[in-house]
Amino acid sequence: MVKGRQGERVRLYVRGTILGYKRSKSNQYPNTSLIQIEGVNSKEEVAWYQGKKMAYIYKAKVKQDGTHYRCIWGKVIRPHGNSGVVRAKFKSNLPPKSMGARVRVFMYPSNI
Amino acid sequence: MAPKQRTSRVTRNPELIRGVRKHSRSQMYHKRGLWAIKAKNGGKFPHHEKKAAVAEAVAEKVSKFYPADDVKKPLSNTRKHKPTKLRASITPGTVLIILTGRFKGKRVVFLMQLSSGLLLVTGPFKINGVPVRRVNQAYVIATSTKVDISEVNADKFDDKYFAKQVEKKKKKGESEFFEAEKEDKSSLPVEKKDDQKAVDAALLKALEGVPDLKAYLGARFSLKSGMKPHELVF
Numbered sequence: 157m158v159k160g161r162q163g164e165r166v167r168l169y170v171r172g173t174i175l176g177y178k179r180s181k182s183n184q185y186p187n188t189s190l191i192q193i194e195g196v197n198s199k200e201e202v203a204w205y206q207g208k209k210m211a212y213i214y215k216a217k218v219k220q221d222g223t224h225y226r227c228i229w230g231k232v233i234r235p236h237g238n239s240g241v242v243r244a245k246f247k248s249n250l251p252p253k254s255m256g257a258r259v260r261v262f263m264y265p266s267n268i
Numbered sequence: 269m270a271p272k273q274r275t276s277r278v279t280r281n282p283e284l285i286r287g288v289r290k291h292s293r294s295q296m297y298h299k300r301g302l303w304a305i306k307a308k309n310g311g312k313f314p315h316h317e318k319k320a321a322v323a324e325a326v327a328e329k330v331s332k333f334y335p336a337d338d339v340k341k342p343l344s345n346t347r348k349h350k351p352t353k354l355r356a357s358i359t360p361g362t363v364l365i366i367l368t369g370r371f372k373g374k375r376v377v378f379l380m381q382l383s384s385g386l387l388l389v390t391g392p393f394k395i396n397g398v399p400v401r402r403v404n405q406a407y408v409i410a411t412s413t414k415v416d417i418s419e420v421n422a423d424k425f426d427d428k429y430f431a432k433q434v435e436k437k438k439k440k441g442e443s444e445f446f447e448a449e450k451e452d453k454s455s456l457p458v459e460k461k462d463d464q465k466a467v468d469a470a471l472l473k474a475l476e477g478v479p480d481l482k483a484y485l486g487a488r489f490s491l492k493s494g495m496k497p498h499e500l501v502f
Contacts (some may be wrong), residue, residue, distance in 0.1 A: 167492075195499075
């Protein structure tokens with residue numbers, strides 16, 4: 157990672173929370189996760205986010221590729237319900253410890 | 269036969285799957301119009317007298333290697349990609365926000381779309397450090413700010429301009445292996461720096477006219493608390 161510029165941190169992603177897996181009362185389906193995106197409160201607002209990439213970033217003890225940080229990539233699939241919750245699929249399923257954790261929802265692939 | 273300028277012929281008999289063509293032998297006979305050629309020639313196929321056999325100038329080189337099993341010839345693929353469609357919001361002179369990569373958050377000026385579909389973009393370099401660069405449309409947000417680009421000449425740039433410089437690999441002997449393996453990293457050639465300056469000079473003049481535009485391009489875009497991208501108008 158080039159640390160050419162210091163200091164200016166730009167946030168080009170929207171914060172999201174991992175709520176859990178897609179589930180019914182007593183069964184859960186871990187291949188799809190539910191994400192609450194900050195500021196998105198209705199089904200219609202989710203349309204902008206559909207297809208956008210997201211990343212779940214976590215730390216590990218062992219350095220991989222020169223860093224302790226690791227990432228699972230995924231994307232927004234479709235809305236879930238009427239209140240802005242979103243379904244997301246990740247490259248590999250999210251680990252259960254990620255529930256309640258932060259996810260970054262990026263603004264690309266962009267359509268504006 | 270007078271050599272006419274012909275465009276390369278698309279095959280009349282496409283392959284459906286490997287080894288199976290669409291038309292049978294007799295269908296191809298009809299398609300090629302051999303019946304018409306024969307009719308013109310009075311019922312026979314026209315042939316010319318055999319010329320004296322040209323001496324085999326070069327003896328054909330016998331191949332040293334024959335593969336053990338029959339090697340299948342891969343299917344020919346003549347599909348061509350369509351050029352990427354440019355979003356209506358992106359016109360030459362639009363200010364774009366780069367979303368990803370080294371220059372994320374930077375506001376840059378769009379120059380033109382290259383034949384590969386990528387967008388040609390420049391900082392200008394003096395203002396925000398973004399050189400003449402290619403960027404993919406999907407990783408860019410188009411703002412409604414437009415800059416007058418009529419003075420800028422970006423014809424010099426195409427995809428080949430940005431290709432990686434291929435260095436010739438020299439086979440190293442044992443002794444040379446330990447010596448000076450690393451050649452010093454070539455700094456940007458002077459021509460590229462001059463190209464940058466040429467493009468930017470024209471662009472900067474256009475930017476002077478608009479108040480605050482230089483500061484705008486110098487600043488980076490960032491989401492702040494409470495900003496919702498789906499409600500923002502760019």
